[in-house]
Amino acid sequence: xxxxxxxxxxxxxxxxxxxxxxxxxxxxxxxxxxxxxxxxxxxxxxxxxxxxxxxxxxxxxxxxxxxxxxxxxxxxxxxxxxxxxxxxxxxxxxxxxxxxxxxxxxxxxxxxxxxxxxxxxxxxxxxxxxxxxxxxxxxxxxxxxxxxxxxxxxxxxxxxxxxxxxxxxxxxxxxxxxxxxxxxxxxxxxxxxxxxxxxxxxxxxxxxxxxxxxxxxxxxxxxxxxxxxxxxxxxxxxxxxxxxxxxxxxxxxxxxxxxxxxxxxxxxxxxxxxxxxxxxxxxxxxxxxxxxxxxxxxxxxxxxxxxxxxxxxxxxxxxxxxxxxxxxxxxxxxxxxxxxxxxxxxxxxxxxxxxxxxxxxxxxxxxxxxxxxxxxxxxx
Amino acid sequence: xxxxxxxxxxxxxxxxxxxxxxxxxxxxxxxxxxxxxxxxxxxxxxxxxxxxxxxxxxxxxxxxxxxxxxxxxxxxxxxxxxxxxxxxx
Ligand SMILES: Cc1cc2nc3c(=O)[nH]c(=O)nc-3n(C[C@H](O)[C@H](O)[C@H](O)COP(=O)(O)OP(=O)(O)OC[C@H]3O[C@@H](n4cnc5c(N)ncnc54)[C@H](O)[C@@H]3O)c2cc1C
Ligand code: FES
Numbered sequence: 001x002x003x004x005x006x007x008x009x010x011x012x013x014x015x016x017x018x019x020x021x022x023x024x025x026x027x028x029x030x031x032x033x034x035x036x037x038x039x040x041x042x043x044x045x046x047x048x049x050x051x052x053x054x055x056x057x058x059x060x061x062x063x064x065x066x067x068x069x070x071x072x073x074x075x076x077x078x079x080x081x082x083x084x085x086x087x088x089x090x091x092x093x094x095x096x097x098x099x100x101x102x103x104x105x106x107x108x109x110x111x112x113x114x115x116x117x118x119x120x121x122x123x124x125x126x127x128x129x130x131x132x133x134x135x136x137x138x139x140x141x142x143x144x145x146x147x148x149x150x151x152x153x154x155x156x157x158x159x160x161x162x163x164x165x166x167x168x169x170x171x172x173x174x175x176x177x178x179x180x181x182x183x184x185x186x187x188x189x190x191x192x193x194x195x196x197x198x199x200x201x202x203x204x205x206x207x208x209x210x211x212x213x214x215x216x217x218x219x220x221x222x223x224x225x226x227x228x229x230x231x232x233x234x235x236x237x238x239x240x241x242x243x244x245x246x247x248x249x250x251x252x253x254x255x256x257x258x259x260x261x262x263x264x265x266x267x268x269x270x271x272x273x274x275x276x277x278x279x280x281x282x283x284x285x286x287x288x289x290x291x292x293x294x295x296x297x298x299x300x301x302x303x304x305x306x307x308x309x310x311x312x313x314x315x316x317x318x319x320x321x322x323x324x325x326x327x328x329x330x331x332x333x334x335x336x337x338x339x340x341x342x343x344x345x346x347x348x349x350x351x352x353x354x355x356x357x358x359x360x361x362x363x364x365x366x367x368x369x370x371x372x373x374x375x376x377x378x379x380x
Numbered sequence: 381x382x383x384x385x386x387x388x389x390x391x392x393x394x395x396x397x398x399x400x401x402x403x404x405x406x407x408x409x410x411x412x413x414x415x416x417x418x419x420x421x422x423x424x425x426x427x428x429x430x431x432x433x434x435x436x437x438x439x440x441x442x443x444x445x446x447x448x449x450x451x452x453x454x455x456x457x458x459x460x461x462x463x464x465x466x467x468x469x
Binding site for chain 2 (some may be wrong): 034035036037038042137150151154158228229254259279281282283284286287293294296297298299300301331
């Protein structure tokens, strides 16, 4: 087999990039070792937020929302995109100070976001217990929201196939052959593919793919737990999050309340067993935020992996050591919402030789030079 | 086709399943996730065997996958979870 580009990983990022490259007329093969959405994408909280502390994440998210708004029509399949906003609860003065700084930067990038007082919180999400949450205020952006990660990924894959991409599921990438510091060929469980470019979109397993070409990336996998309740009548539209408590939850279109938070002693590694500690911790925090949920059943609980980098921002762009090896990983728990713009930037780089400046600030090199800013607005 | 509900928890009909298979969702897991089959309170104990049969019938291919049943095994009210089990992992 031969291909212009080989993409490793059938999550939302791999599929989005396959779609964009195939649409530009490139020959694309995507390999996924299990099924599409079997990685973090299928475990994800579905949230789409533009309120970040770093400019790079905010920009990527704002541009991604513009794509999400068009995706259902563009891809020919409904991805259940809903814009109910994100309500970020603030608990102390220090948080409020940071929020005001963030809002200033976010507004300078054109985002409609504002600070709201404690007594306005219930106007947005009536069922919240302001007292129980220890809230003193919040920030709100009405164009944040969520979409169905399965449908988004399947819609992208379907559109990619329409443009001729070959998406091979149940196919594992086993090795990458490099000659004279250039990608030459990849080996998979379903044959070898000659190619000049390999995109590493393998999520929490990206480190293993990078090792195949002798590159060490500073990513660590972290187990994250998430749960869903039975269906309820629709009560609120906004995603509610708190950086201090680490909690996030929203009500999905079908009526389920979906949410998660980190357990105190989470360690890095590939342990995927769900814990009781999560359940009690989640139930306590969630019922403190919304006491009426006490009587509601939790029906499922599962885990997935965050692929975390030292500054909680993704690593994107071509490697300097190995030409044709392209990074697309390290999303640190927010890779679903950034995928529309990330895939656009990378597709323009690969197909049109256009280099967006964001690829400089999010290159792997930043960890060597030490020139990076940590993203502070993380949950889960 | 008569309306036959296959997944009672998520309210999914046989027709929806057959249509999805014909639209290209022939991977058992992808079919399931696209339609939310097995994501209800019974965690697929009722519907998964039926969906497997339908997929086998429509594709003429044997379906091996056995999806994981996630905890809890039965639904639990959140209020109950806030008490006890403090020290368990
Ligand atoms: C509990 C949880 C909640 C989250 N909530 C949100 C949220 O609300 N909003 C948000 O934006 N993000 C969220 N995220 C993060 C988001 O899910 C991920 O950042 C995103 O899905 C990453 O997509 P991806 O395509 O890069 O990687 P993945 O979806 O992980 O895909 C990587 C794929 O690579 C495949 N693979 C690995 N090795 C190989 C190999 N050798 N050969 C072939 N294939 C291979 C894997 O099987 C996998 O399917 C959450 C994550 C978790 C775990
Ligand atoms: S019948 Fe399908 S999940 Fe219960």
